[in-house]
Each structure stands twice: as C-alpha cells, then as structure tokens.
Amino acid sequence: MIQKPRGTIDIMPEEMPYWYKIEQTAREVSALYGFSELRFPTFENTELFARGVGDTTDVVQKEMYTFTDREGRSLTLRPEGTAGVARAIIENGRCSDAMPLKLFYIINCFRYEKPQAGRSREFFQYGAELFGSDSAAADATMIALAKSVIEGIGITGAKLHINSIGCPSCRPEYHAKLREFFASNEDKLCPTCRERLKTNPLRILDCKNEACKRLTEGAPKTIDCLCEPCAGHFESLKGLLAASGIGYTVDTTIVRGLDYYTHTVFEFISDKIGAQSTICGGGRYDGLIKQLGGPALPGIGFAMGITRLILAMKASGVELESGIKPRLYIAPMGEAAQIAALSITSELRGAGINAECDIVGRSLKAQMKYADKIGAQYTLIIGDAELESRRAILKNMETGEQSEIGVRDIDALRRLLG
C-alpha cells in the first residue's frame, strides 16, 4: 500500500462540516469588514521567501520545501501567505489603489517540520492583510476581525495576547540591553539560548526551559525600550482595544519568528488544544513591501491555522452534523420498476429534491435496511403490483406509516417533500 506523505492529512466527509463552517464564516466576516478574497501561487520563487520572511529565520533555513524545476529555477512551496500576497499586490500594481487595501485568503501552506498535535507539513490557513495604514486603528481593526471570526465559529475562551517588538530604529538598542542583562548569567542559560544571545537575544524571552525562564525575570522588555513613536503606537492600540471592549493581556514573551514583523504583534491562544496553542498569529510588517521592491507601504495581517481552529471548536463543544440525508429513497423490485425508479429519482433531483434509488440490485429487505441507514425520510416502494395498479407504497421511515401515492405522481411527491 502506498501511504500518504508524512505530515499530510486526509480530510474525510465527516470532518467537512467544520471546514465549511470556518470557510463560510471567514468569508462572511471578512466581507463584513470590507476585505476581498484573493488567490495566489502555491509555489513562488525561493527568493521571495528568503527576502520577505527573512533568510535567518528557522522557517527559511530549515523548513521550506524547495526544489529546482526543469529549467533550473529554485522554487519553494509557500511556507506562509503574507509574502505571496505582498508580491501579488506589488506585481499587480495595487499599491497605488485607494488605501487601505484589505485582502484575505484561504490557502494551504507547507513546512518541513516534525508533525504533532496542531502541526502538519501541509497545513491550511485563513489569513487577512491590511495595507496602507500605519495607524493603531488599523491594528485594532485587524484584531477585531480575527476575534469576530474566532467567536463566529464558536470558539470560546481564546485569549488575546499583544506585544510590541519595536521597529528598526529601536530594536538594535534593545538587543544591546538584553545582551548586557544576560551577560553575567550566560553560563546558566541553556545551550540554544547561549547561541541566541549572539544571534537574536529576543528569542531567549520565549524559551520554555525552566532555568532560562527564571533568568528572564527582570529582563528588559521590548515595551520598555521602545522609541517614542513605537511606544505611542502601542499605547494608542491599548486604548482602542479597551474602548472597543476587547480584552487583552500584554505578553512580553510573544516574539514572532518571521523577520518582517515590526511594532505590534499579537496572538489568540487556546489552552485546550495541546502544545500548539496559537490559533491565530499576526502583527505589523511596515517594512515588507519596500523590502520586496514595492513602495514604502505599511501593512498588518494575521493568519489562523484551520486545523487548530477545528481542534479549538471541538474543545469548545461545537458539534456539527455531518452527512447528507435523502428526503426519499425509492425501492424498486424488478426491471420495469427499476426503470421507473430511475426516472422518478431524476425528476425529483431536477426539482431540487434529494432522492435516491437502488442501483445495486438489492432485495427489498436489504433496501429498507439501507434506506434506514442513510437516514431517508421516506421510502417509495415500487414492484410489479404497483406498476399494474399505478399506486406505489409510500412509507414514512420515522413513524412507519404507509400510504399510497400515484406511481408517476411527481407533483404529489414534490408537494410532500419540497
């Protein structure tokens, strides 16, 4: 047997109602907020991610599905959506549209990681991006959109965490302060954090190691080292959230792993779905468009992992009915009846009524069992006797009641079932 590749998932029919619910809610709520849907390539030139996401990030360094095509071009399966959207709006000249430009997408992404609960190599996300505003009001709008979607699909108990990681003008100073703070305790840090001290000290704050956690107490926080504009932006955001009644906690450990983030970063976290608890992650990326060769255009966006949303929905007690139940099952006996059954089925379907009939050639008893199993509301029995008398037997499967109805009386059936 050939198995599916590691880290991929099959989504069987029983699961589809959850996907429909999320996709439908995402589209409706996005539209409500004035966002338009777009689609873009599953693979891009590798350079897009190297430059956009950042070639020092884990995602780019060790998690991308990169391959060479027949012409020797280096291509990469998208590991996230923002870089593709940014490229698309630059390439399609939308940076000169009326601002803000508000877009959303529902896509699959690929990352070569070791699978676990809430994490797979092909994963799916709903994301939204807002370009052309560097105002905190834009941040608040994005957070409100994310919250509406999360609540709209029935997830309860998700917590909003926000932080500001500064901008290119205040970050170097912050890194220096962090290095200074940890310098005396360098030997007590875990090996990875000792490395982080040199490369990206910001990440030490995110370490799960107990010893490191203790050492981070009292460490300088990004929000204490923000430059004037950054601090002002963060204060405005907090004010706007409070004014809209959106609860939040300032979480100085949120450190996004994608280089393009600046200023505001945020996550919605569910504590009921295992270790991969971030169901929505996002932030501001004011330098990205320029970095990719476009104009200096600020932006902010987020993405939500759809399978994680489903885990959170189920943990929140959301139960969705699966399966399509026919209104009528037609049980023919004999060849003549089979012909009649097929044509009645077809006419009912044409009238928008879900009807089924036997196409396996089962006995009447087996057909009744089958009709019961698939949840048919009515069964219409047609045999030679019924063709003769032109009166078929209609059985209500719930009550067991039987009555007669004209064999070809489609109108009567439509009245009953429509």
Next chain:
RNA sequence: GUGGGUGUAGCUCAGAUGGUUAGAGCGUCAGGUUGUGGCCCUGAAGGCCGUGGGUUCGAUUCCCAUCACUCACCCCA
C-alpha cells in the same frame, strides 16, 4: 533535528513463559416465509499480528533496525 509512547481484521481493542486452525465487540454482506428498516438470532467475508533483519528446531510473541502514527521539545498557524 532531539526525546517519550504506540503499531494484531474497515473501527475500538483482547491475546499467548516463543509451538501447529490468532479472537471479541462494532461495522460490512447474506439469511431468519414467498415484497418492507430500526430490536433479536444465524452465517459469511475480511489479518503474511507495520516492514526488514537477528536469536531459535520454531517468532505475531524476545532482540535490533527501519517506517508510520502519536505526544512533547524546537518553531509556528
């Protein structure tokens, strides 16, 4: 990439200090009066006991490796 757990029928799981025909429940299919479901009864199909090596007279059972699933680290959605 690192670590823990698991791998027996479609599903959920038993099982034997290593010994000849590997079990149950559910599900599927067929019957239980000649044209009728849900309950009940009977029967059938369906497993090289994840794969490859090793130890052994003999391995599904013990050992090793490998693959897959799973949880966690890491990272992130």
